[in-house]
Amino acid sequence: MRGTTFNISKQEMMIFFNALIDSGYDKNLQFSVPLLNDLILFKFHLQESGVQILNFVAQQKYLECYIPLAKRLKEHAKKEIPSYNDIQQSLYQAGILKPAGIEQLEDIISALKNQSVIRGGDVYYIALDTNLLRDRFFSVYLKKISSHPNLDYILCETVRDELKNRRDKLNRNFLQTISHLKHNILTECFLNQNCLEDRMRYIGFLEYNNMRGATSCEEIDAQSRKSGRLNDQIILEAYSNFVDIGRKVIFISRDNEAIRMMTGEENVIPILLEHSTAMRTDFEAAWEQFFDLLYLLSILYGKLNLIVGGVETGALYGVWKGKDVQEWEHDQSLLEIFRPHTKDMDEMKDYQFVITTLKNNLSILKRIQELDEVNNLRINSVTDSWNE
Numbered sequence: 108m109r110g111t112t113f114n115i116s117k118q119e120m121m122i123f124f125n126a127l128i129d130s131g132y133d134k135n136l137q138f139s140v141p142l143l144n145d146l147i148l149f150k151f152h153l154q155e156s157g158v159q160i161l162n163f164v165a166q167q168k169y170l171e172c173y174i175p176l177a178k179r180l181k182e183h184a185k186k187e188i189p190s191y192n193d194i195q196q197s198l199y200q201a202g203i204l205k206p207a208g209i210e211q212l213e214d215i216i217s218a219l220k221n222q223s224v225i226r227g228g229d230v231y232y233i234a235l236d237t238n239l240l241r242d243r244f245f246s247v248y249l250k251k252i253s254s255h256p257n258l259d260y261i262l263c264e265t266v267r268d269e270l271k272n273r274r275d276k277l278n279r280n281f282l283q284t285i286s287h288l289k290h291n292i293l294t295e296c297f298l299n300q301n302c303l304e305d306r307m308r309y310i311g312f313l314e315y316n317n318m319r320g321a322t323s324c325e326e327i328d329a330q331s332r333k334s335g336r337l338n339d340q341i342i343l344e345a346y347s348n349f350v351d352i353g354r355k356v357i358f359i360s361r362d363n364e365a366i367r368m369m370t371g372e373e374n375v376i377p378i379l380l381e382h383s384t385a386m387r388t389d390f391e392a393a394w395e396q397f398f399d400l401l402y403l404l405s406i407l408y409g410k411l412n413l414i415v416g417g418v419e420t421g422a423l424y425g426v427w428k429g430k431d432v433q434e435w436e437h438d439q440s441l442l443e444i445f446r447p448h449t450k451d452m453d454e455m456k457d458y459q460f461v462i463t464t465l466k467n468n469l470s471i472l473k474r475i476q477e478l479d480e481v482n483n484l485r486i487n488s489v490t491d492s493w494n495e
């Protein structure tokens with residue numbers, strides 16, 4: 108790393124982008140991928156209400172960079188380069204794109220809100236298939252639905268077990284076999300970290316825990332099998348057996364076969380969501396969605412470079428050598444601000460302004476957090492004394 112680094116959460120990213128705006132850098136910004144020969148992913152403009160994303164890399168452009176690199180790799184090593192489908196998926200995971208079929212779910216939720224449990228209305232339990240947890244569907248959509256006595260959630264422990272699966276971490280010997288993909292990037296990002304598939308699976312695992320912590324959802328105890336097909340059957344049976352008089356299950360999946368198997372099950376409402384393969388290149392994103400997108404993309408590629416006025420100005424690491432469990436659980440990133448190569452006074456002034464702004468504001472936030480923790484301890488202490 109060649110600059111000043113900060114360990115920040117997604118919520119704290121706003122400090123950095125506010126500093127860019129205050130410096131006059133709110134237009135014609137870009138993010139590139141060092142792992143793929145500095146391929147430009149997209150251009151963006153910063154606005155008060157959010158971010159305008161422009162010229163998101165098209166599939167053909169991506170493949171022109173991806174295919175020559177992939178041809179030089181053995182089959183197991185190719186899996187460490189994100190496909191175009193992976194980056195398209197990140198737009199859904201961030202909530203910037205909505206899947207087709209969501210209107211059916213919205214109609215059901217709207218109708219059940221007119222029912223009453225004490226007047227004989229059914230309770231509807233939303234059950235997510237494994238792929239919907241990896242899509243972060245709870246965080247980007249369900250979490251925003253207001254609570255209602257007729258609406259609840261259910262999870263199956265077999266889903267959690269699938270999301271916990273891990274392969275070996277990426278060691279130095281493996282990284283040397285793909286050294287033509289910029290070896291310095293590989294070692295500083297991925298050494299002793301999980302492989303791409305495990306990182307993507309871990310997103311779903313954290314979503315499972317997020318959904319469990321944010322709702323009163325029930326967890327169905329079900330055993331797991333090594334075979335993915337057997338696990339699919341266990342999950343479907345667990346959800347279909349959960350139904351009862353006055354209790355229905357809304358089963359949501361992107362798997363056509365899973366939806367087909369659940370169709371016709373008594374008191375089970377299967378909903379198929381689909382992702383479009385045809386994608387536009389310009390988007391409007393709220394700030395939260397934009398920060399989610401950056402974090403997800405940096406998990407895929409390890410590192411994104413920020414380009415300001417044609418100059419690489421900083422980098423965002425979603426994966427780095429030494430990233431620990433707590434940093435993963437709290438969606439932490441490393442933000443690096445590059446020191447200007449030139450001695451231009453204006454560039455140095457902007458660099459110092461951004462660094463000072465980040466240091467000061469992060470320090471204030473840390474102090475506020477510490478005060479909140481102290482106050483919570485005092486409140487808990489008083490509550491305990493009353494209970495005694």
